[in-house]
Amino acid sequence: MRRGVLVRLVAVGLAAAAVASAVAFFVPWLPTPASKQADRIDFVFWFVTGISIAIFALVVAVILYSVVRFRARPDDDSDGAPIHGNTGLEIAWTAFPAVLVTAVAVVSAVALAQNENLPKKHLQVNVLAQQFAWSFSYPKYKGLTVSALHLPLNEAVELKMRSKDVIHSFWVPQFGQKQDLVPGITTKLVITPKRLGTYPVVCTELCGEGHALMRSEAIVMKPTAFASWVKAQERAAAKASQGPSGGGPGLAVFNSNGCSGCHTFKPAGSTATTGPDLDNLPADARRAGKPLSAFVRESIVDPNAYIEKGYQPNIMPSTFKSLPKQQLDALVQFLIGGKK
């Protein structure tokens, strides 16, 4: 290859690389990392991006240069140079990519091992997913169960995750970590939050009609704030179970079936917004034109019978019709809270 050709080729390549680099660096591609794992993922991401820009620039340079330089004139019916191959070149472009991808694999394997390393001192949270709600419980705090994931800053967390029905997948984009929840097995995920804030919890595995609505929040708090949040939750739970509505068994049914994953209900301390706010049940029953207790019972066993304005049918599972009568009665009692 003549020297002039090489210079022009390199110039086109550098220009392509500059454009690709500008796209890579001036667009904020990655979410601001909020966990130590996300930092390592970002490192691998930029490592691969560097290699990709180089290869992309090389390919673009050769194509653009060829398109301009080797374009046949309209009246030119001749053939190109009869070059059949070049063993040296062919060995080079077999060996060189092999080295690059080996580097990618090594860097990835190291980052993966570090990301799954769980320190001895860590917090365990049990995650339960079902169509279409999340619930998080803390074995360390007497099984405290909530619908939004609360985590203390800078403490490693191990999520032990189970699914009740189909496959779901837990993802917080800012944490970078993701793991499917598979019915019948318990999967694990390690996260070490490093930035305060509230982040979305997203289900990323298609899980049925309400998949797009299966959302919750992950809230990273200062350790002291986390401790007082735990205390407040424990107090609220104790109060609810002794409350005038006779929360006891009804509250247990409410929590163990994941109702708090989708519904706001003050007596249970839940704040989720996927489904209607259960504090407004009396008003809803009036709109539906039914007695309160019959309305509540019907809405549990046959959720599509009445759909509150602004909500969609078929999102609430119809599986609750198989609840034992005793539990169903307790749940209805708890929800109507002594009102008639």
Place this chain on the structure above:
Amino acid sequence: MTTATTAHDELHAGAAPPPHGWRRLLAPGWLRVPWMSALFFGIGLGITLLVRWAEGWHPIWDGQVITTIELVAVPFGFLAGIGGFDYWTRYAIGSPTQPEDHSGHGAYSWRDYFRINTDHKVIGVQYVVTTIFFFVAAGLLAMIMRAELARPGMQFVGNQVFNELFSVHAALMIFLFIIPAFAGLGNYVIPLMIGAPDMAFPRLNALSFWLLPVAGLLMLSSFFVPGFGCGWTGYAPLCSTHQELGAVFFNMGVQWAGASSIMTALNFLVTIITMRAPGMTFWRLPLLVWANFTTSLLVVIATPFIAGSQFMTMFDHIMHTNFFNYEAHGYVLGYQHIFWFYSHPAVYIMMLPGFGIASEVISTFARKPIFGYRLMALSLMAILVLGFSVWAHHMFVSGMAPWLRVPMMVTSVVIAVPTGIKVFSWLATLWEGKLNFSTPMLFALGFVSMFVIGGLSGIYLAAVPIDIHVSDTYFVVAHIHYVLFGGSLFTIFAGIYYWFPKMTGRMYDERLGKLHFWLTFIGFNATFFPMHYLGIQGMPRRVSDYAPRFADLNFFISIASFFLGASTLVFLYNMIVSWARGAPAPANPWRAHTLEWQVSSPPPVFNFDEIPQVVGGPYEYGVPGARHAVFNGDRVIEEEEVNV
């Protein structure tokens, strides 16, 4: 378009006269289809009811079971009616077989495209036209999806309908467009390229084609059942025990499409191995033939796995077996392992023929031999072998055995090596060529550049830590569209434009072709490139609704996708009008060396009036005096060539 020749008319001399009156109901064709379909419907219904009654299963009339049985019985009735089994049935029941009079060969009017036809060229056209129909149908489904996604919240369709839209979109694009479109192009050109008069098994070839409309109609009709809303991946247990009957329409659609592609692949293998013209050694095969050879190996080895996986989910659904039912100790992840053991090789089934087309087009329009021909062929074989060792990279977050991830990452990134060899060889083929930028070349170059982006995003997805972050997000949506749209579809377009003169005998409109390319190229990048960003930032795939902060970009993507959809109209207009009224095509408009261009456009019914003698490689551009093949008139006798 007619392909009549006098030589063929002579062969017709002994054909039996067509039947008259009520006997026409017995002759294979559309008159026999309705009553045979009804007959098989009755047989299916009778057997089901009889078995349920005899076994004492209640209710005897079970809609789910009956529908499932009829999804097998009625298509068989249709195929029997149209004449797919006539010859073999006669043989099997001991009737005298009818001597082959070639009356089912060739097309003399448009009607000949709507019946069982054993001419590989007619079947090729049937394939391509049918698959383009399903391409348009699946594309329209995507347009509805993008309309819904243009704004956050729900506007046009419900959640379940949205899930059905993307499921059927993908199922049609994969099983009824990309895979069979390549099979169709191959069907047309492979026998021509190797100097054969037809495929090895013409009747099997005809049957393979007629399975396709069956599969496509099953998948489309799943909307009316309702309920195929569990994605084209059909993961258990969502698709096995948490779906309506529509999922069974998908399960059975895959069986019909899969059977079709296995039979075609078998046909390709036997044709390529046994029917090459004298002198056509493996090292003289055009690279498209190499590509279809490796693809066919992939199909016959891998497709039975998806057939098995779909039968198992269907049995879980209908017969209450427990293959993937965790409550009865079924193996939920087992589905994914079996499914991806097919569906990763399926990516190469959808890609390797495109590599072949790109090689043909780039070599012809660069007027240069393919750079490193042998390494190009060997890298296809390397991809074939490696392709079976990477399936679990679709499962890095699935909860499978953790140790499996690093080995699968290593094999996945190693596939970049043979793929890189192909890309670099195409680039080197351009170097010092005489590039002609006709539409096929534009699509081939568009393919190389877009496929590089798809390949590079594949490296991100192979690297486990990055995959954990972007798995099941719009990043994956972007990646598969760069590979399957920028890769497969661009090469399908390149192939259709390249062989359009050969298939129809007419030239397409070059200006409209170029317009189509640029509209598609721009629309494609505007639609799919921003999806990388959405995915990394946190938008999961397969959702009908999304966080408000993604609204602006989604709106932009929707507009771009409508632009992309509209570009297809240019293509359809060009194809239809040029087929009807285009300028007559010369035998070899591209001055290519491969054999299909050495016969008239369209070719004679039996392809070659005289058998070609292959004397050299297929891409000897610029080599003085070099020839790929000679015909009787000017044969050069080379002793070592004749006895191959």
